[in-house]
Amino acid sequence: MTTMLDVTDVTAGVCCTPLVREPLSAEEADQLANTMKALADPTRLRLLSIVAASEDSEACVCDLIEPVGLSQPTVSHHLKILTTAGFLTRSKRGTWAYFTLVPGALDRVSQLLVGS
Amino acid sequence: MTTMLDVTDVTAGVCCTPLVREPLSAEEADQLANTMKALADPTRLRLLSIVAASEDSEACVCDLIEPVGLSQPTVSHHLKILTTAGFLTRSKRGTWAYFTLVPGALDRVSQLLVGS
DNA sequence: CCCATCTATCGACACCTGTCAATATCGACT
DNA sequence: AGTCGATATTGACAGGTGTCGATAGATGGG
Numbered sequence: 001m002t003t004m005l006d007v008t009d010v011t012a013g014v015c016c017t018p019l020v021r022e023p024l025s026a027e028e029a030d031q032l033a034n035t036m037k038a039l040a041d042p043t044r045l046r047l048l049s050i051v052a053a054s055e056d057s058e059a060c061v062c063d064l065i066e067p068v069g070l071s072q073p074t075v076s077h078h079l080k081i082l083t084t085a086g087f088l089t090r091s092k093r094g095t096w097a098y099f100t101l102v103p104g105a106l107d108r109v110s111q112l113l114v115g116s
Numbered sequence: 117m118t119t120m121l122d123v124t125d126v127t128a129g130v131c132c133t134p135l136v137r138e139p140l141s142a143e144e145a146d147q148l149a150n151t152m153k154a155l156a157d158p159t160r161l162r163l164l165s166i167v168a169a170s171e172d173s174e175a176c177v178c179d180l181i182e183p184v185g186l187s188q189p190t191v192s193h194h195l196k197i198l199t200t201a202g203f204l205t206r207s208k209r210g211t212w213a214y215f216t217l218v219p220g221a222l223d224r225v226s227q228l229l230v231g232s
Numbered sequence: 233c234c235c236a237t238c239t240a241t242c243g244a245c246a247c248c249t250g251t252c253a254a255t256a257t258c259g260a261c262t
Numbered sequence: 263a264g265t266c267g268a269t270a271t272t273g274a275c276a277g278g279t280g281t282c283g284a285t286a287g288a289t290g291g292g
């Protein structure tokens with residue numbers, strides 16, 4: 001993955017550049033596009049929704065493999081992309097890696113798309 | 117482009133499947149991912165923002181080539197993707213093709229991302 | 233009728249991306 | 263230490279995607 005997202009994309013940079021107010025600069029467009037790319041995959045959307053619907057909005061990799069029906073490396077790969085993009089946080093407890101939704105991350109992206 | 121978006125994606129199908137309420141089915145995830153893919157490109161984001169910021173929220177292809185700095189076929193290509201995805205409408209007047217934002221299209225996507 | 237202009241399509245190419253098998257790494261428990 | 267289970271990384275490969283040049287359609291003007 002050459003252009004991996006910076007963690008600050010969602011939490012800082014992208015949060016202040018509305019889409020339909022004025023023409024986006026090339027840099028702003030790149031940032032927002034990177035954020036959207038993390039959401040532009042069916043597996044990653046399912047992972048997000050499954051994590052969100054889990055107990056305490058938290059799930060380990062082992063819980064996610066069977067629901068999406070893909071290999072463990074592939075699931076880990078997607079989780080890394082979502083984490084790097086700022087949508088998930090990873091906390092390791094014992095051998096397990098638990099992933100949680102970053103509060104407000106999706107909401108910030110949402111607000112960029114609406115005119116407001 | 118093998119998996120081109122149906123125009124109904126944004127206006128009908130995707131509009132009722134919140135992301136963080138319950139696990140998305142494979143079909144719902146595919147639909148939403150297709151919609152997000154249309155927004156996951158910097159050039160397309162810039163095109164949307166330029167159209168939105170134009171007079172009467174309307175612009176022809178010739179107005180868009182210079183701002184994004186890409187070839188005319190490439191711009192036409194991106195406009196087609198945005199149109200097929202339901203974010204733009206195309207109306208031809210004379211030799212020119214004018215593109216306009218579809219009202220509410222971005223808002224519907226926005227509402228899918230927020231917890232509501 | 234022919235030409236100039238705007239737009240769309242086609243063919244080709246480099247690059248990115250999602251996927252898996254194999255392997256490495258890390259942590260807990262004997 | 264040694265082993266086992268969970269996760270991450272690597273390498274490889276097929277398929278998708280953005281881009282351009284060339285070309286084809288369409289539309290209005292001389």
